[in-house]
Amino acid sequence: MAKRTASAAQVALPLDAEASAPLLQPTAPAKPDADGADVASEASLQRYDWAAVGSELNRQGWGLLPGLLDAAQCQQMAAMYGEAAHFRSRIQMQRHAFGRGEYQYFAYPLPALLQALRTALYARLQPVAEQWRAQLAAAAPPWPAQHAALLAQCHAAGQRRPTPLLLRYGAGDYNCLHQDLYGALVFPLQVIVLLSQPGEDFDGGELVLTEQRPRMQSRVQVLPLQRGDAAIIAVRERPVRGTRGSYRVQHRHGVSTVLRGQRHTLGIVFHDAE
């Protein structure tokens, strides 16, 4: 059973109750344009200053990749929402008290662009995850350099379901504060790509990240996304250096109410789900 933890209580909810499609392993034959997508994804990531992204993640728990996808890629990705063959399950948020609106989990094999992005982004974020591990729990096993190796670990631990998802919000929809955990093995960073243009396609619907320091009230950060921008966020917690070593700051994310129009996002979680 996959888990997404809500803000009020740490309850496990049957996200995958509607799962139906058989699960394929990520080693299933890649789609024909996979090689091109790999090369293009790696090239598109080269233009970012990853040291600066790492500093932002350390400082605030989130970082931005402006223009990760172009307008055509955003449109193609959002249009997949209507193509049932891409997905293993559909979740209506209201039925689980997750918010209002819906999302679908991709099935394996992932669309080539998504597969390539997930692999290439992981390789860029693994050093940050390693730094966080060293700061917080040096005894935990290292994060592997390659995403395929992380998936092998997930699958051996019973986390076999793909977690990348497409979300669709209309007027009045929102996404409650939560953490995308899905099992014991939790890679500490995830990526959210906004596929619609604020002020044109929709109003409202801002991605927010909360931060809770020990013995302090929560702080909210609104992430300034335009269509095609990606936010990298801490999944559950990040280390902050204090006077006596590092301590854990807890994070949750959610989306404020969409006031008008339609908003699509692509969510890339790196661990798979139970």
Ligand SMILES: O=C(O)CCC(=O)C(=O)O
């Ligand atoms: O729609 C959003 O901006 C948030 C999506 C989300 O919660 C996720 O991808 O994990």
Ligand SMILES: [Fe+2]
């Ligand atoms: Fe999420």
